[in-house]
Amino acid sequence: MFKRILTPVLTLLLALMLIAGCSSNTARKEAKQGQPAQEKPQKQDVILATTTSTQDSGLLDVLIPEFEKKTGYKVKTIAVGTGQALEMGKKGEADVLLVHAPKAEKELVNSGVGINYRLVMHNDFVVVGPENDPAGIKSVKNTVEAFKKIAQTQSTFVSRGDESGTNKKEKDIWKEVGITPGGKWYQEAGTGMGNTLNIASEKGGYTLSDRATYLANQKHLKLKILCEGDKTLLNIYHVMQVNPEKFNKVNAEGAKAFVDFMVSSETQQIIGKFGVDKYGQPLFFPDAGKKEEELGKQG
Numbered sequence: 001m002f003k004r005i006l007t008p009v010l011t012l013l014l015a016l017m018l019i020a021g022c023s024s025n026t027a028r029k030e031a032k033q034g035q036p037a038q039e040k041p042q043k044q045d046v047i048l049a050t051t052t053s054t055q056d057s058g059l060l061d062v063l064i065p066e067f068e069k070k071t072g073y074k075v076k077t078i079a080v081g082t083g084q085a086l087e088m089g090k091k092g093e094a095d096v097l098l099v100h101a102p103k104a105e106k107e108l109v110n111s112g113v114g115i116n117y118r119l120v121m122h123n124d125f126v127v128v129g130p131e132n133d134p135a136g137i138k139s140v141k142n143t144v145e146a147f148k149k150i151a152q153t154q155s156t157f158v159s160r161g162d163e164s165g166t167n168k169k170e171k172d173i174w175k176e177v178g179i180t181p182g183g184k185w186y187q188e189a190g191t192g193m194g195n196t197l198n199i200a201s202e203k204g205g206y207t208l209s210d211r212a213t214y215l216a217n218q219k220h221l222k223l224k225i226l227c228e229g230d231k232t233l234l235n236i237y238h239v240m241q242v243n244p245e246k247f248n249k250v251n252a253e254g255a256k257a258f259v260d261f262m263v264s265s266e267t268q269q270i271i272g273k274f275g276v277d278k279y280g281q282p283l284f285f286p287d288a289g290k291k292e293e294e295l296g297k298q299g
Contacts, residue, residue, distance in 0.1 A: 043071075043072050043073050043074070043254065044073075044251045044254060045073070045074045045075070045076050045251070045254070046073045046074070046075050046076070046095050046096060046251055046254035046255060046257070046258055047075075047076045047078065047093070047094045047095045047096070047251070048075050048076065048077050048078065048094065048095070048096050048097075048098060048258065049078045049080065049084075049085035049088040049089065049093070049094035049096075049097050049098075049099075050077065050078070050079055050080075050085055050097065050098040050099065051079070051080075051081065051082045051085060051098070051099055051100055051164060051165055051166075051237075052079045052080065052081065052164070052192035052193050052194065052213075053100070053165075053166070053193050053210045053212060053213045054079070054098055054237075055077065055079035056079075056192060056193050056194040056212075056213045056216060056217070057210075057212035057213050057215075057216045057275075057283055057284075058216055058274075059212070059271070059274055059283065059284065060077060060079075062270060062274060063261075063262075063267065063270065063271075064077065066261075066267070066270070067257075067258060067261045070261065071254075071257045071261070073254045073257060073258075075258070078094065079192070080162075080164075080192075081160065081162040081163050081164030081165070081166075081167065081192070082099040082100055082101040082104065082105075082163075082164050082165035082168070083101070083104065083162065083163030083164055083165075083167070083168070084162070084163065084164075085097050085098075085099050086099060086101070086104055086105065086108055089108055089113055089114060089240075089242045090108065090111075090113055092242060092246060092247025092249065092250060094242055095241070095242055095250050095251040095252075095254055095255040095258075096239065096240070096241055096242065096254075096255040096258045096259060097114070097239065097240050097242065098120070098237065098238075098239045098262070099165060099237065099238060099240075100165035100166075100210075100235055100236060100237045100238075101164075101165035101168045101169075102236055102238065102292070103168075104165075104168065105117070105238055105240070108240070109240065112243060112246065113242060113243055113246055114240040114241070114242065114243070115240065115241050115242075115243045116240060116241045116255075116256060116259050117238060117239075117240040118238060118239050118240070118259055118262070118263050118288065119236070119237075119238055119263075119287050119288060119289075119290060119292065120237045120238060120239050120262050120263060120271075120286075120287060120288060121237050121268075121271050121284040121285055121286050121287050121288075122234060122235055122236045122237060122284070122285050122287055122295050123210060123211050123212050123235050123283060123284050123285060124210075124211050124228065124229075124233045124234055124235050125166065125169055125208055125209065125210055125211070125233040125234075125235050126208075126209055126210075126211050126214060126225045126227065126228045126233065127143060127146050127147075127206060127207075127208055127225070127226055127227035127228070128197070128200070128206065128207060128208075128209055128214055128221075128223040128224060128225055128226060129155075129200070129205065129206035129207075129223060129224065129226050130204045130205070130206075130222060130223065130224070131222070131224050133224075133226055134153065134155050134204075135149045135150045135152075135153045135155040135206065136149060136153075137149050137150060137206070137226050137227055138226045138227070140227065142227075142230045142232075143173055143227055143230045143232055143233060144173060144176050144177050144232075146226070146227040147173050147174060147177045147179070148177050148179070150206055151177070151179050151181060151185075154183065154184075154185040155185060155205070155206060156185055156187065156200075156203050156204060156205030156206065157181065157185060157186050157187070157205055157206045157207065158187050158188075158189055158196055158199050158200040158203065158205045158206070158207045159181070159186065159187065159188045159189065159196075159207070159208075160188075160189055160190075160191065160192070160193065160196045160207075160208075161188025161189055161190045162189075162190050162191065162192070164192075164193070165235070166193060166208060166209065166210060169208065169233075169235070170208045172232075173208070173232065176232075187199075187203070187205070193209055193210060193213040194213060194217055196209070197209055197213065197214060197217055197221055197223065198217075198220070198221070200223060201220075201221040201222045201223050204222070206226075207223075210235050211225075211228075211235075211283065212275070212283035212284060215275065215279045215281075215283060216275075216283070234295060236287075236292060236295060237284070239258070239259050239262045239263070240259070241255040241256060241259055242255065262288075263288035263289070264288075265288075268286035268288050269286070271284050271285075271286045272284075272285065272286045
């Protein structure tokens with residue numbers, strides 16, 4: 001009799017255990033299915049050190065969102081003078097550089113700090129000043145003569161004074177003139193191109209500007225282009241990575257992606273069209289794949 005009672009009890013217990021086991025497995029399965037998919041690891045930000053002209057002209061406002069959308073990287077842009085951007089590269093404080101002082105850039109490349117050095121685009125520099133042109137530079141043949149007249153008449157000249165690509169070009173011109181500028185008429189702003197233009201406008205002075213930044217800001221300025229078209233005023237932009245073998249914290253993959261993006265056919269087309277709708281002319285001429293000696297012929 002005891003056996004007859006025990007058998008149904010054991011059967012019931014076994015059935016309950018099986019049910020519990022199935023429920024547990026189902027719960028685990030459902031819990032696993034209900035878990036959110038693991039997020040992909042976030043890509044490391046790309047630190048871009050660049051000249052103020054690429055920012056002040058508005059070009060980066062167009063290009064950076066495109067790069068971020070295509071690659072998934074986020075860009076931290078540090079817009080300073082080219083000299084400061086190159087110094088950041090030397091210290092490994094940036095991943096990629098977009099700059100416009102070829103002589104200084106090549107020193108960085110030759111040192112092994114700059115790699116994947118690529119030609120991107122060009123525009124030109126212009127000498128701008130007040131419409132009444134107190135130094136009378138509008139009638140001169142070239143930039144050297146224009147600078148000479150500004151110095152001779154001691155007309156106000158506002159220099160960027162920040163070791164930027166524009167400032168380096170200005171110093172080269174003064175060197176060719178054979179004059180070391182100084183005195184009350186020669187004022188160093190120590191700031192970016194947009195601010196330097198504003199100061200020159202307020203003071204009724206002359207300055208050297210890249211064409212793109214001048215055109216992007218001209219409606220707010222009391223300045224006119226008075227000297228242009230000189231071969232010495234060619235303004236060339238390159239992009240390069242900072243060598244990860246020199247600085248292990250550099251985002252090598254992100255930097256390479258940015259270089260590839262800048263020289264891609266799609267980006268070059270954007271560069272070539274930028275500014276046409278507003279100014280009736282492009283602010284930059286795309287140059288990827290060209291040789292430097294070919295530049296300036298179409299711009």
